[in-house]
């Protein structure tokens with residue numbers, strides 16, 4: 017930027033950066049939300065509603081359509097009528113746009129689709145980032161421009177919009193889902209005032225002139241016969257041939273504006289490198305760190321960052337390579353089963369073939385579904401290139417012990433820049449940790465001259481799952497596009513994590529560890545695992561605790577501990593003088609909660625003051641350093657749970673080898689019962705004498721964590737201590753005993769059961785988890801050994817239905833979820849013979865997130881068989897299941913009829929077969 021002009025720096029995420037530029041250039045935006053692109057459409061919509069003007073002096077006209085296919089159709093129509101039009105999408109959403117993308121490109125229309133690139137649902141749905149979607153769209157005729165960081169998103173979005181106006185070729189501008197779309201970085205904003213002077217206004221006029229217009233009508237979208245179709249397609253060639261030059265020129269102009277230089281292919285590394293990696297997207301940032309690290313350690317390596325992937329300019333590519341290069345590894349963040357190689361690898365290989373240049377080219381895959389890509393992995397790729405016979409078609413970042421594609425990783429390298437401070441925060445989905453860290457990184461970014469980066473890793477629980485916030489800040493630009501593996505500061509916001517996760521993995525010597533827990537040092541001796549205590553002492557950590565939950569409850573903030581923990585971070589990290597930090601925090605509170613009323617603002621302000629006063633440093637004994645290893649509890653669990661689920665739950669799933677999984681993405685059901693998350697703060701306690709045995713509590717529980725039990729006298733007699741019961745009421749159950757059993761570690765503490773309880777004096781009272789756990793767990797385990805007893809109650813009543821075993825239990829749905837109780841009820845009524853076609857959405861996440869599957873089986877081993885196809889085809893998918901089941905049942909009936917014609921059939925079998933044939937459409941009788 018010109019020296020005279022004040023630079024505008026802001027801490028924003030990649031989606032906001034793309035939307036900022038797209039808004040400027042759009043008359044119209046036709047949108048449809050899909051993770052992780054949704055925030056782009058949302059902010060554009062919000063800006064339009066707030067009256068923000070584009071470069072044409074108008075508010076953008078935003079239309080949310082019924083699907084991505086509809087959005088692409090609307091984009092096509094809007095372009096045809098002369099408006100500059102944008103859209104935002106990802107994954108299958110982009111695939112649904114493909115038919116219209118061919119049309120838009122075929123008709124040579126200027127447009128930009130901003131894509132937060134994401135995996136495409138195949139053997140599983142993944143909402144995370146890779147390039148499968150954009151690669152599936154690479155044949156549409158769209159030009160494709162890749163950005164690898166939030167700043168690049170801002171800058172190259174500008175290049176894409178400027179270039180499409182000149183080139184009359186539409187662009188996909190893509191960046192990695194989550195890693196870039198959701199990463200917060202401090203970036204220099206493009207000022208809308210600077211844009212008009214860059215725009216090709218003649219191109220704008222040309223597009224408007226080409227619009228459908230009855231005053232000078234033309235026709236497009238004809239049907240053509242074999243005589244001309246081929247030639248008209250080839251007529252577009254000059255437009256595509258011009259794209260690389262146009263993009264190059266626009267990059268130069270954007271570089272002149274911003275001071276950041278971009279080329280179609282950017283080379284980094286030593287000028288005489290022999291080994292070079294070629295890749296695009298955010299992984300190139302991590303690879304660049306590795307290149308600098310390796311070159312400062314005596315190696316001669318380089319990296320080509322591909323910016324313009326389509327059209328692929330062979331000339332520009334080869335010109336960007338040092339002449340000394342002998343070996344190249346091309347890294348693709350995609351997988352094309354059955355292909356000879358992935359797309360970028362094929363292009364690069366063909367480029368050398370085209371120019372008869374002899375360079376060894378190998379290709380590999382990395383980072384599918386947001387698998388972390390680190391400098392250590394980039395080094396492994398360079399090490400492979402140094403082998404006598406480098407492995408081709410390799411993978412990096414996993415252990416493939418089946419087809420042996422993976423590269424071995426050497427010792428981890430630390431390629432982060434000097435002086436970088438790295439902080440990790442373990443939170444619980446919905447506890448405000450992520451929101452607080454987003455605020456924190458913005459406070460640091462906006463109030464200091466430091467560069468900042470915030471990345472937020474979630475599991476797929478809808479709420480109540482683990483979140484890990486990764487915050488970095490320092491004096492140098494941050495290219496570390498991977499999770500923090502060497503932390504200066506780690507905070508654990510939930511005490512139940514201490515023995516579930518390796519919280520302190522990678523913490524630096526003398527680092528800081530903050531634990532939110534109500535425990536004294538004596539209690540910590542018992543509650544903290546030896547491994548944690550040992551790391552604290554061995555690494556001489558500064559260890560602090562705060563009882564944030566009690567403080568929050570006392571102030572009236574319930575379980576919202578975010579403000580307290582954020583204040584603690586500012587106090588202990590020293591990144592900003594603490595008084596300034598408190599002022600910024602209080603200003604942020606005013607801004608965030610101002611609309612909710614004065615009392616909410618003041619409660620949060622109090623949280624800040626209390627946190628400063630109540631954080632305490634733990635004076636732990638040095639003897640912790642010599643504690644013996646923890647002895648793992650022996651559990652009788654299925655192999656899958658032991659070998660796959662447990663490592664995944666402990667966040668060690670990255671280390672699982674390929675052989676651990678069933679090809680095709682098949683997973684066992686009934687696994688949530690092994691999870692025992694223990695995330696509730698309060699759980700219900702049953703007061704037997706108040707209970708009227710209505711079972712409404714069980715009916716409304718979203719997690720099947722409270723259940724009515726009918727036990728015999730004998731069973732009551734042999735029960736563990738504390739097994740309180742009441743004489744069962746209701747005809748047919750007179751000899752039985754009734755009990756409400758709470759599953760304290762599966763309860764999420766929503767309180768629905770206690771709220772609904774209609775007893776005159778409530779028969780359920782919410783109590784702290786710690787007061788219930790030890791007492792209830794043995795009782796719950798005993799209940800699990802008892803047979804399901806229905807007491808003869810009609811299963812089609814509220815009371816009777818709840819004596820049926822729920823075949824949906826302990827899902828990762830949000831606390832208080834409104835749909836899971838109904839789904840659970842359906843499984844209680846029909847679950848033993850259900851096949852479920854589950855549309856993509858909330859229910860496919862709580863219902864089918866590997867490895868924790870809430871659909872389970874009854875005492876006979878029968879239960880729902882579940883599958884998910886897509887977001888848009890579920891009715892058809894389910895219909896297909898009906899067709900197949902009907903056809904197969906008819907074949908069975910045919911076979912039974914043929915069998916019954918035989919004379920040698922034993923009478924018992926004959927009766928069974930005739931009975932089934934007669935009642936085959938009656939669910940109950942056909943089972944007999």
Ligand code: SF4
Pocket residue numbers: 699700716717718719720721722758762763764765766767768769770832
């Ligand atoms: S508090 Fe919520 S999750 Fe826990 S048992 Fe009651 S209804 Fe179920």
Ligand code: SF4
Pocket residue numbers: 702706707708709710711712713714756769772773774775779780
């Ligand atoms: S809702 Fe209350 S009264 Fe009814 S069964 Fe549950 S605890 Fe008993």
